[in-house]
Amino acid sequence: MSFRTIPCSPADPLRVVIAGAGGMGRAWLATVADSPEVTLAGIADLDVALARDAADAAGLPDLPVGTDAVALARQTGAQALINVTIPEAHHPVTTAALFAGLPVLGEKPVAENVSRALSMAAAAEVTGELFMVSQSRRWNPQLAALRGMTARLGAIGTVSTAFFRSERFGGFRDLMPYPLLVDMAIHAFDSARFLLRAEPVTAYCQSYNPPWSWFAGDANATVVFEMEGGTRYVYNGSWCSPGDITSWNGTWRVSGERGTALWDGDHEPVLDAEVAAGEAAGSSYSGIAGALQVFVRALRTGEPPSGEVHENVMSLAMVEAAVRSATSGRVERLDDVLERAHAQALGEETRADVRNALAGWTSVRDVLAGPERVETG
Structure with a gap:
């Protein structure tokens, strides 16, 4: 998908408004403050006092704040929006911004469900504005190195992730029906797509x-995805596993015809293979700061970035397929x-132009695939 470009550089930084002044919003505020390519024009939050407090805490007492991100952008002359609201607000906030020319x-997930995500992809098409999802694990340099190793292993049989933590969050996560699958597993699912350069075909999940457990819903899950080309991706995890916890990135094993690549999630990956070791391709980007760099670069150059909405939706579809399988007990087709x-999405869409765009999609998978949109840095 092509999108409107914006001339921007350290000499002429991109002016942005942040929507959402909670914990993650403040992390983004710090990231924007550290970037020479971006300048903060304002913070929006339904709780304007929270937005003011975030600005004050960042040493910006005169920063404009408000309850409506689009109105604040218009007021301040902002050129783009960083949406760090709750998932249920992603669709209305992002769609309003796109149609306002922003x-x-x-933040991930792209939306609270796949139907909303498809509506947002169609809105990006209609408006010609870039909508990129910050799937921050994509910008882990060690994951990029593991991807380089994976490409040298020939045909891949199995990729597996083990994720075991003992987290007492309190609040909404404790009450979710599938806290691990819905709140956390998308990071690993998206990383598996990135590693394999392949999309999921089926999902089979057992959750329990x-x-x-101190969670009301299923805190443990094992999911097997069949990927294009026949590779199996296996995710095995728990939110309530005391002792010997894994990295927040999980621990990874890639098993191929020429050997194996291993990653503990925190250090450089290791190659045990029949090929020469050599240098694994890395990435010059890291974390949400990397996502911001890539977003600005895309707006400057017009090159579709990794995380562009069409490319990102399939990661959320993996979550939805896993939850459906856990509920049905059957293999679910993506x-x-x-x-x-x-x-x-067609039934719920209220905008005629977006509904017409959705109606023109003869194959959702083909629309989401498009050209490869992976920026490895």
Whole structure:
């Protein structure tokens, strides 16, 4: 998808408004403050006192704040929006921004469900504005190095991630039906797509809650995805596993015809293979700061970035397929998830132009695929 470019550089920084003044919003505020390519024009939050407090805490007492991100952008002359609201607000906030002529960099997940995500992809098409999702693990240099190793292993049989933590969050996560799958697993699912340069075909999931769990919903899950080309991706994780916890990135094993690559999630990956060691391709980007750099670069050059909304939706579809499988006890086809979401998006869409764009999609998978949109740095 092509999108409108904006001339910007350290000499002429991109002016942005941040929507959302909670914990993650403040992390983005610090990231913007550290970037020479971006300048903060304002902070919006439904709780304007929270927005003012965030500005004051950042040493910006005169920074404009407000409750409406688009109105604040117009008032301040901002050129783009960083959407760090709760997932249920991603669709209305991002869609309003796109139709106001503001490109958007949004936090993951792209939306609360796939149907909303498809609506947002169509809105980006209609408006010609960039909507990129900050799937921050994409910008981990060690993951990029693991991807380089994976490409040298020939045909890949299995990729596996083990994720075991003991987290007492309190609040909404403790009450979610599938806290691990919905709140955390998308990072690993998206990373698997990135590693394999392949999309999921089917998902089979068993989720459960051990008797000592402090979560109301299933805190444990094992998911097997069949990927294009026949590779299996296996995710095995728990939010309530005391002792010997893994990295927040999980621990990874890539098993291929020429050997194995291993990553503990925190240090450089290791190659045990029949190929010469050599240098694994890395990345010059890291974390949400890397996502911001890539967003600005895309707006400057017009090159579609990794995380562009069409490219990102399939990671959320993996979550939805896993949850459906955990509920049904059956293998779920990703194409079925996409088709149901497309029908729902068509039925719920209130904008005629977006609905017409959705109606013109003959294959959702093909629309989401497009050209490869992976920036490795």
